[in-house]
Amino acid sequence: MATLGELERSVMNALWNSVDGMTAADLRVALADRDLALTTVHTVLTRLEKKGFARRDRSERPHRYLALSTREEHVAELMNEVLDQASDRQAVLARFLGTVSDSDTAFLSRLLQRRGADS
Amino acid sequence: MLFSAVLLTALAVVLAWPIPRLFARYPGSRDPAARLLLWQAIGLAGGLSLTSAVLILAFMPFTRAPGPAEGGSLSALSWWNWLLVGLGAALLLRLLSSLVIHWIRVQRQRRRHAALVAVLTEPSQELPHTRILKVDELVAYCLPQGQHGTTVLSTGLIAALSPAERDAVVAHERAHLRSRHELVVLPFAAWQHALPFLPAARQALDQVTRLIEVMADDVARRTVPADDLAAAVREMSRLQAGHYSRTLSAERLARLEHPLPRPSGALRSAVVIVSAALVVSPPVVAVVELLSV
Ligand SMILES: [Zn+2]
Numbered sequence: 026m027a028t029l030g031e032l033e034r035s036v037m038n039a040l041w042n043s044v045d046g047m048t049a050a051d052l053r054v055a056l057a058d059r060d061l062a063l064t065t066v067h068t069v070l071t072r073l074e075k076k077g078f079a080r081r082d083r084s085e086r087p088h089r090y091l092a093l094s095t096r097e098e099h100v101a102e103l104m105n106e107v108l109d110q111a112s113d114r115q116a117v118l119a120r121f122l123g124t125v126s127d128s129d130t131a132f133l134s135r136l137l138q139r140r141g142a143d144s
Numbered sequence: 145m146l147f148s149a150v151l152l153t154a155l156a157v158v159l160a161w162p163i164p165r166l167f168a169r170y171p172g173s174r175d176p177a178a179r180l181l182l183w184q185a186i187g188l189a190g191g192l193s194l195t196s197a198v199l200i201l202a203f204m205p206f207t208r209a210p211g212p213a214e215g216g217s218l219s220a221l222s223w224w225n226w227l228l229v230g231l232g233a234a235l236l237l238r239l240l241s242s243l244v245i246h247w248i249r250v251q252r253q254r255r256r257h258a259a260l261v262a263v264l265t266e267p268s269q270e271l272p273h274t275r276i277l278k279v280d281e282l283v284a285y286c287l288p289q290g291q292h293g294t295t296v297l298s299t300g301l302i303a304a305l306s307p308a309e310r311d312a313v314v315a316h317e318r319a320h321l322r323s324r325h326e327l328v329v330l331p332f333a334a335w336q337h338a339l340p341f342l343p344a345a346r347q348a349l350d351q352v353t354r355l356i357e358v359m360a361d362d363v364a365r366r367t368v369p370a371d372d373l374a375a376a377v378r379e380m381s382r383l384q385a386g387h388y389s390r391t392l393s394a395e396r397l398a399r400l401e402h403p404l405p406r407p408s409g410a411l412r413s414a415v416v417i418v419s420a421a422l423v424v425s426p427p428v429v430a431v432v433e434l435l436s437v
Contacts, residue, residue, distance in 0.1 A: 030262040037263045076259045096264070100279060103260045106253075107283055107296075 032069045046091035148429050152197035159190035164344035175407040176355045178415040183352055185419030191239045195232050196430035202228035246334035258289055282384045286317040293321035312373035319363035325356040374400035
């Protein structure tokens with residue numbers, strides 16, 4: 026039995042791979058091996074929307090869901106919190122996520138640029 | 145009385161400046177647990193002594209006159225007494241509220257981070273409570289969440305380290321989680337946030353975060369060979385020079401390369417007594433002074 030977290034990850038991976046978004050029915054087909062009920066897919070999508078990972082295109086019916094940012098952007102966000110580049114204390118601050126400066130965007134943008142150049 | 149107020153203020157100043165400076169200059173970690181206890185006592189006693197001093201000064205008209213003071217009512221307090229009462233209350237409130245505010249901020253950040261981890265990492269096939277993040281950087285950290293907490297390892301780290309070294313890193317991270325090190329760091333991080341102009345707050349946070357690294361190594365050594373952990377630390381600081389402090393890595397390596405020093409019982413007892421005295425004296429002095437009204 027897959028947890029909600031695992032479903033969220035599967036759905037996000039599907040959204041990241043899709044070009045112009047997917048409907049809940051599309052997602053149900055894409056994740057056919059999990060044999061999900063459509064309501065479950067909707068629940069997961071609502072959660073992802075709330076968490077800022079996905080957005081809904083309401084211009085047509087059924088609604089299409091799209092990833093809000095690329096996977097790489099989210100990885101960069103995570104890495105920015107984890108690696109405290111200027112610090113003299115081995116990322117432990119970031120490790121407990123208590124003292125990472127909110128304004129430390131220079132590192133984030135550098136990481137993003139580098140990843141952009143890679144791909 | 146004026147004398148106790150001055151004494152407590154002096155104590156607060158000494159705890160806020162020369163002592164942390166001295167501690168930071170000699171960051172010995174022979175007995176990191178004792179060192180940590182002292183830092184906690186210094187932080188707590190600093191705040192308590194300053195608050196107590198301000199409160200004693202505020203109620204001076206009551207305590208100054210010997211014998212039954214005729215002005216034994218609140219009307220005997222002039223504007224500057226009220227100012228000091230306000231100052232003392234504000235100080236206490238600031239220190240306490242910064243803890244709460246910081247706790248909330250950390251929780252929010254942790255929730256966001258956990259959401260990121262959930263969609264970006266995969267559960268490890270081999271290790272329990274461990275998730276794998278696909279990046280080339282060498283990353284290992286832990287998230288206090290749920291009953292066991294989660295350790296996050298990067299594929300870059302798994303590729304760079306041998307399985308034994310990786311297990312040593314995991315043991316180190318699990319030691320952080322088991323010892324609840326995030327709670328140890330919390331007050332120091334909160335006060336550093338609340339008092340950014342105070343060098344002692346920064347030094348204390350810096351030293352405490354170093355101490356818990358050494359303490360996590362000490363715990364990890366009970367279950368994994370120190371050599372493997374040392375090799376992992378060496379490799380991580382070599383490959384990720386920008387992200388890992390060289391001094392801290394050197395400090396950890398120096399300790400890992402030798403048998404664990406046996407902590408001295410006498411030193412420990414002394415530290416416990418000094419810490420308790422530091423924390424207890426300011427409020428006791430304040431209560432005695434205010435009761436003698
Ligand atoms: Zn650590």
